[in-house]
Amino acid sequence: MAENHSLELLVQALRRLPGVGVKSAQRMAFHLLQHDREGALHLAQALQHACAEVKHCTLCHTFTEDEICPTCRDVRRDRSQLCVVENPADQSALERTGAYKGLYFVLMGKLSPLDGVGPRDIGLQKLFDRIDTLVDGAREVREVILATNFTAEGETTAHVIAQALKARGVNVTRLARGVPVGSELEYVDLGTIAHALVDRR
Amino acid sequence: MAENHSLELLVQALRRLPGVGVKSAQRMAFHLLQHDREGALHLAQALQHACAEVKHCTLCHTFTEDEICPTCRDVRRDRSQLCVVENPADQSALERTGAYKGLYFVLMGKLSPLDGVGPRDIGLQKLFDRIDTLVDGAREVREVILATNFTAEGETTAHVIAQALKARGVNVTRLARGVPVGSELEYVDLGTIAHALVDRR
Numbered sequence: 001m002a003e004n005h006s007l008e009l010l011v012q013a014l015r016r017l018p019g020v021g022v023k024s025a026q027r028m029a030f031h032l033l034q035h036d037r038e039g040a041l042h043l044a045q046a047l048q049h050a051c052a053e054v055k056h057c058t059l060c061h062t063f064t065e066d067e068i069c070p071t072c073r074d075v076r077r078d079r080s081q082l083c084v085v086e087n088p089a090d091q092s093a094l095e096r097t098g099a100y101k102g103l104y105f106v107l108m109g110k111l112s113p114l115d116g117v118g119p120r121d122i123g124l125q126k127l128f129d130r131i132d133t134l135v136d137g138a139r140e141v142r143e144v145i146l147a148t149n150f151t152a153e154g155e156t157t158a159h160v161i162a163q164a165l166k167a168r169g170v171n172v173t174r175l176a177r178g179v180p181v182g183s184e185l186e187y188v189d190l191g192t193i194a195h196a197l198v199d200r201r
Numbered sequence: 202m203a204e205n206h207s208l209e210l211l212v213q214a215l216r217r218l219p220g221v222g223v224k225s226a227q228r229m230a231f232h233l234l235q236h237d238r239e240g241a242l243h244l245a246q247a248l249q250h251a252c253a254e255v256k257h258c259t260l261c262h263t264f265t266e267d268e269i270c271p272t273c274r275d276v277r278r279d280r281s282q283l284c285v286v287e288n289p290a291d292q293s294a295l296e297r298t299g300a301y302k303g304l305y306f307v308l309m310g311k312l313s314p315l316d317g318v319g320p321r322d323i324g325l326q327k328l329f330d331r332i333d334t335l336v337d338g339a340r341e342v343r344e345v346i347l348a349t350n351f352t353a354e355g356e357t358t359a360h361v362i363a364q365a366l367k368a369r370g371v372n373v374t375r376l377a378r379g380v381p382v383g384s385e386l387e388y389v390d391l392g393t394i395a396h397a398l399v400d401r402r
């Protein structure tokens with residue numbers, strides 16, 4: 001395959017996907033070219049379209065195709081509560097419980113000092129600005145619920161945010177430890193997440 | 202994420218990759234959009250380019266960008282030997298040994314009756330036509346080496362090809378089964394040892 005330039009480039013490009021090694025990439029390239037070229041072209045279009053259309057919500061920072069995402073625009077939601085999650089999959093898990101009616105802030109990451117990921121990398125200032133925004137002269141957000149994952153990095157992230165917000169006099173709660181320690185929200189059953197919401201401290 | 206059309210379409214498109222479930226697809230889409238849009242656009246181009254450029258070698262059926270692949274064009278190779286493999290990765294493994302100097306035929310699949318994959322699906326007729334090609338009034342291929350995998354499906358494929366070729370009076374051999382180099386007998390499975398005994402030289 002060494003002389004097969006396009007195929008080699010495709011294998012290399014597929015390796016940039018998370019969790020895909022050289023064997024998987026070869027298997028994927030082989031499968032697409034042999035059995036599913038329509039799927040390959042479909043994927044190419046989906047990649048280009050998403051890169052062009054998907055941006056971040058001005059208010060909650062999650063992925064959206066609009067200036068402000070549908071959740072933040074929803075007038076039925078309680079604007080005094082702001083739930084902080086690591087990523088959109090965690091937000092989806094919380095939404096599926098049906099137990100939360102406030103707004104979200106999606107960090108799109110977590111603090112990870114060992115990997116050199118600091119407050120600036122996950123845009124914590126954006127979160128603080130969001131909380132400090134005044135509506136009719138007062139803070140709209142009255143409670144911040146920290147729903148980062150119950151991993152070492154998620155706990156660190158929650159701790160740092162909690163310290164910064166307490167200094168601001170904002171009411172900060174954390175999901176209850178009904179969620180098994182060491183696990184990631186998107187893999188936890190919905191009932192557990194719902195209880196953890198109700199028991200938040 | 203339900204209202205996020207481009208993102209949803211990207212997740213669905215990624216799921217067409219072999220071995221990628223909905224969780225992996227979400228993780229990939231998230232990673233690309235958050236951390237590597239350049240990689241996403243690069244992958245899109247690589248997919249389109251490979252689909253446009255990669256075709257099958259007229260002689261050996263492997264992936265190539267030319268009418269006839271570099272291996273089949275190589276005048277230093279022994280044209281009287283034809284090694285039959287399941288896919289390009291198997292061909293690469295044989296090439297890396299440096300022990301084979303003949304030509305190849307790449308099935309791009311294997312017989313799998315249980316999955317409904319029959320002789321037509323892997324183009325066996327193309328292999329037989331290749332072998333029956335006359336050069337100066339005689340068959341150029343004098344030995345066919347069956348190097349399909351030593352799995353149930355690979356063995357079935359080898360068996361079917363061997364039967365068809367013996368009826369044509371072509372000399373057919375099979376890679377030897379035996380104890381892997383560097384292994385100790387007590388850790389080798391009994392079926393392998395039994396075959397190594399039968400195939401002893």
Ligand SMILES: [Zn+2]
Binds near residue numbers: 058059061
């Ligand atoms: Zn939003």
Ligand SMILES: [Zn+2]
Binds near residue numbers: 260271
């Ligand atoms: Zn060829």
